[in-house]
Amino acid sequence: xxxxxxxxxxxxxxxxxxxxxxxxxxxxxxxxxxxxxxxxxxxxxxxxxxxxxxxxxxxxxxxxxxxxxxxxxxxxxxxxxxxxxxxxxxxxxxxxxxxxxxxxxxxxxxxxxxxxxxxxxxxxxxxxxxxxxxxxxxxxxxxxxxxxxxxxxxxxxxxxxxxxxxxxxxxxxxxxxxxxxxxxxxxxxxxxxxxx
Ligand code: AR6
Numbered sequence: 001x002x003x004x005x006x007x008x009x010x011x012x013x014x015x016x017x018x019x020x021x022x023x024x025x026x027x028x029x030x031x032x033x034x035x036x037x038x039x040x041x042x043x044x045x046x047x048x049x050x051x052x053x054x055x056x057x058x059x060x061x062x063x064x065x066x067x068x069x070x071x072x073x074x075x076x077x078x079x080x081x082x083x084x085x086x087x088x089x090x091x092x093x094x095x096x097x098x099x100x101x102x103x104x105x106x107x108x109x110x111x112x113x114x115x116x117x118x119x120x121x122x123x124x125x126x127x128x129x130x131x132x133x134x135x136x137x138x139x140x141x142x143x144x145x146x147x148x149x150x151x152x153x154x155x156x157x158x159x160x161x162x163x164x165x166x167x168x169x170x171x172x173x174x175x176x177x178x179x180x181x182x183x184x185x186x187x188x189x190x191x192x193x194x195x196x
Contacts, residue, residue, distance in 0.1 A: 001175045002140060004193065006186040009179040010038035013073035015112035016066075017179075018103050020120045021079040025050055025058040025065065031118045031181070040071040047079070062098035064106050076110060078103045082121030085128070093135055096121055100139035107174060108147070116177040119185055133178075133188050137196045140176050147174070 009017050009031060019035045022028050025047045027036040036043055046067040050058040059065045064080040080103050083095035099120050107115045117136065121127035180186040 001173075002137075002144070002178070002193065003175065004178045004180065004186050004189045006180050006183050008034070008181070009116055009118050010034050010072060012116045012177065012179060014114040014116045014175075014177065015074065016076040016078050016103075016107045016110070016115045017069070017072065017074040018064075018115065018117045018120070019077050019079045020118050020123070020125075021059060021081055023057045023059055023061065023081050025079055025081075028124075030123045035072070035077060038072055039069060039077065042070040043067060043077065046070070062095040062102065064099065064102040066106050066110060074116070076107075076112065078106050078115070080120065082125055082127065085121060085126040088131065092121075092127065093131070096127065096132060096135050097139050100136055101143060104140065104143045104174070104176075111172065112174060113172045114175040114177070116179045118179055118181065122185070129185055129188050130192070133185075133192045134196055136178065137189065137192050140178075141196065144174065144176070 020031050027033060027044060050065050052058050053060060059079055059081050061081045061083055064078050066076050066078050069075050069077050080099040082099050083092040085092055119129060119132060122129045122132045178189050180189060
């Protein structure tokens with residue numbers, strides 16, 4: 001299920017909220033700052049422990065890392081780094097799409113049944129909201145469709161297994177929330193949800 005809400009992502013009692021972080025992963029402005037403030041010092045400490053892949057980079061652009069949520073109502077924070085927008089012709093769409101795909105994959109690996117995304121890259125990083133929302137909605141729809149198809153295939157392959165399922169357990173359905181910080185952004189998502 002996909003839901004669009006207007007609100008503050010730090011208040012959501014979901015399994016995972018996604019943070020629009022930077023590569024150092026030690027906090028910043030925007031939603032990143034809000035998440036670190038609400039989660040408390042332990043989040044900073046947990047981020048410090050994420051190994052650097054090269055000096056000053058814990059999470060390269062387009063990738064994702066997971067930590068506990070600490071004082072947040074959310075169980076996990078999935079930190080991802082969106083692209084800084086230049087003109088859309090410098091790999092930004094692919095990098096932004098990778099943020100959604102990698103965050104969803106990490107949520108699924110960790111058994112999450114619900115995940116909330118902010119509008120990654122559309123604040124300080126300057127990605128136009130319409131373009132970013134199209135990518136966000138497309139990637140989430142594709143991910144959920146692929147997951148459903150895989151689960152259905154598994155059921156057909158092994159109809160007599162307990163619960164009609166094959167040995168490998170079905171991974172849980174995932175509810176995806178797009179948490180917009182303004183009503184205007186939420187409107188853009190609502191419109192795009194029906195188009196993409
Ligand atoms: N809940 C939901 N959305 C929020 C919240 C909130 N509490 N606060 C802001 N937003 P931005 P970026 C929205 O700038 O563009 C940081 O310094 C905001 O209105 O947070 O990916 C990082 O450390 C916008 O729609 O992230 C990076 O350096 C969206 O979140 C850099 O900013 C994303 O805006 C990342 O920039």
